[in-house]
Amino acid sequence: MQAFEAAARTLSFTAAGNELGVTQAAISQRIRLLEDRLGQKLFVRHPRSLSLTPVGRAWLPSIQDAFVRLGEGTSEVFGGTRQERQVTLRTTPVIQQNWLAPRLPAFQRDNPQIGARVVSAIWPDDFGPEGADIEIRYGRGEWSGVEAISLGEEAMLPACSPTLARRIQTPEDLAGQVLLHAVGFAVGWPTWLEQAGVPGLEDRCAAMTCDNQVMTLALASQSGGVALMHRRLLEKRDDLVAPLPLEVPSEEQFWLVRPAKRQPHEEAARLWDWLLECL
Structure with missing residues (x-):
């Protein structure tokens, strides 16, 4: 037609x-x-x-x-005529809730003329330059065709509700607890427990596995177990605490990403610069 x-x-x-x-x-x-x-x-x-x-x-x-x-x-x-002034930002739900949500309202207050459209990606295959002006990805930064800036070194540490944390004073106290596993991360419970000096302790724990970190953190906040959490994402939460101080560094990091071959429009460039100032 x-x-x-x-x-x-x-x-x-x-x-x-x-x-x-x-x-x-x-x-x-x-x-x-x-x-x-x-x-x-x-x-x-x-x-x-x-x-x-x-x-x-x-x-x-x-x-x-x-x-x-x-x-x-x-x-x-x-969005019609506003579409040219709208910025599409794609990232995982856990970043949306824990890193973006505390920050984006300030950007909107400072830039009321710019509309932000936040879309979700859970798995690595969900990402790509098509359809998104800016992305926040997790990984080693080994992506072609994009400009990637690290949000900083990352580490994993246990997180649980304040109520449950009172019962966990040493790594051995994790025995008998529910360990919450989120698939897809380089550092998991076996790695953390080995670094804590209690390798194999997971065999004495119940386990629950989720396909995303949002669910493990939601369960942990309800005293449903102990999750491994990125240090960066724990900073803005008051329903989760770190019962043990050991942080295990990860080779994976969060990255601010945009297409390398596409000239960003003015609004996308402004949000990109603003997010960099948040680092």
């Missing part, structure tokens, strides 16, 4: 192809397929020009009206 609208408006398959970024032959093929499906000819092909058939002329206003209404509906739902 898009091919028909462009060709009918310009009365040229070549001009329509240039407008839509395809070849003249591709437009001709699409029109032919459309005519076959409708069972009606839409164009009269002259040696050096095109003209619409009566059916084509009658149908064109309906198609154009449909595209107008589609554009209006898209503007209403996704």
Whole structure:
């Protein structure tokens, strides 16, 4: 239909192809397929020009009206004229809750004209430059095609509710507790327990495994067990405390990321600079 609208408006398959970024032959093929499906000819092909058939002329206003209404509906739902001033920021839910949520309100107060759209990514495959102006990723920073700035060195330490923390004075006190595991991190409970001098203690603990850190931290805050937590994310929480001081460094870090080959628009650049100031 898009091919028909462009060709009918310009009365040229070549001009329509240039407008839509395809070849003249591709437009001709699409029109032919459309005519076959409708069972009606839409164009009269002259040696050096095109003209619409009566059916084509009658149908064109309906198609154009449909595209107008589609554009209006898209503007209403996704922001319309504000879309150019909106910044899409993609990161994991745990970063959204623990790092972004305490900070973004200040950015909005200082920049009320800029809309921020925050979208979630849980697994490494969820990330990519398409559709996001800025990302906060977790890993070793080994991504191609992006500019990546580390948020700083990271370490893992136990976290639990203040009530449960009163019963944990030494690493041995973890025996019999529920250890909450979040998959996908280089440093897990076996590594931490080994560094704490109690290797294999997890065999004397109950275990619960979740596919994201948001859930392990939610369970820990409700005295449902002890989670391993990034030191950075513990700073803004008052429902979780570190019962033991040992921090195990991780080769993985949080990174501020944006596409390297795409020039950021003004609003995205402003949010990027503001986030860097938060480091």
